[in-house]
Amino acid sequence: MKLGIVGLPNVGKSTLFNSLTKAGAESANYPFCTIDPNVGVVMVPDERLKLLADLYHSAKVTPAVIEFVDIAGLVKGASKGEGLGNQFLANIREVDAVVHVVRCFEDPNVIHVDGSVDPVRDIETINLELIFSDIEILERRIAKTVRGARNDKTLAKELELLNRLKEHLEEGNLAITYQTDDEDEQKWLAEYNLLTSKPVIFAANVSEDDLADDGASNPYVQEVRAHAKEQHSEVFVICAQIEQEIAELEDDEKKMFLEDLGLSESGLEKLIKASYRLLGLISYLTAGETETRAWTIKVGTKAPQAAGKIHSDFERGFIRAEVVNYKDLLDCGSLSAAKEKGLVGLEGKDYVVKDGDVILFRFNV
Ligand code: GDP
Secondary structure, eight states: OEEEEEOSTTSSHHHHHHHHHHHHHHHOOOGGGGSOTTEEEEEOOOHHHHHHHHHHTOSEEEOOEEEEEEOOOOOTTGGGTGGGHHHHHHHHHTOSEEEEEEEOOOOTTSOOTTSSOOHHHHHHHHHHHHHHHHHHHHHHHHHHHTTGGGGOHHHHHHHHHHHHHHHHHHTTOOGGGOOOOOHHHHHHHHHHTOGGGSOEEEEEEOOGGGTTTTTTTOHHHHHHHHHHHHTTOEEEEEOHHHHHHHHTSOHHHHHHHHHHTTOSSOHHHHHHHHHHHHHTEEEEEEOOSSEEEEEEEETTOBHHHHHHHHOHHHHHTEEEEEEEEHHHHHHHSSHHHHHHTTOOEEEOTTOBOOTTEEEEEEEOO
16 A cells, blocks of 8 residues: 655655654564655554464564655646646555645744645645646546547547546546446546545644644644545544654653653554545454464455465465454464364355454465
8 A cells, every 4th residue: 555645845744754654664674665765664553463473473473564655846836847746746646545734733933835824725725736637637538539439439438527527627626526326437537547536634734732632622623624524535633743753762652652642542553544444444364373464455355356465376276265353363362272163264255354354365276
């Protein structure tokens, strides 16, 4: 999973990115941690892994990971090529979801590019750039489709969608709010990979004082929440500056620090949970002496495709899956004890994998 961090200059993107990747880099040494200063890999905290690894005396524990890309430089006029705009827009095209950082903190020492704190105006500025860029893509596609559409029914249908979608965007709407039950239209929409069709999580960057009540008494946060609802997005409240401080702490210090602030989890954990929810993701687990590991899949994934995450051979040669809920397994103390109690299922190719399933795949090579 790849998340892109966007927002106007000076809203706290780099501060957030640095705290996220620092937190990630310290907990695990991923080889691709440093491929690019703007790309960071963070592990998904999952306490189930440690419990399972203890049970199996696993030599290695591998959590699921999320890749973050810091997409700085998105400014007014980006879609017209201002400030390397187009290059940044191309970076957004490659992510699964967008984390849009908005400034909800007052600080006379930090200049706002538009002179005042106004998160909804800021969101609209960024959205407009994304919309312009999408309209350009649609126009190119329309130009390509128009001729063939005269004597091809399918192309004619697609052209209709393109024109309707373009109108929708020209009215200032995002592609994600374009609703359709038509399967062809859904397929085409996915193909266009429009920037404004990506799921968005707003990170409302507040001052430290607003953390304890989750931004409830900050009017800017209320505005962001109302706006997010309209565009089917999630909001999470964060203080990027504090996150940076938290990222420097050891685990037990971290816990105390969070408790002092009246929080149960760090912004990183909040963000990861929000993105899992928004993208409809869950994790299943594999456990053994060599390795205990979490695998990320979409809700509704069937056993063979889930196996394919491990290796394509697992999917091709899939026979069946031995499945036990991680909690049942821990309660029983071993797989054979869980089997005796009838808690291990032998599942076929139509089995829909659930969050927290511990799975052993049987396959032909
Ligand atoms: P970017 O341009 O969006 O990447 O913004 P930066 O992360 O570079 O932050 C811009 C400035 O705002 C820096 O001086 C940060 O220290 C400051 N800043 C970031 N987050 C916060 C915050 O939560 N509160 C306050 N008061 N300042 C912040």
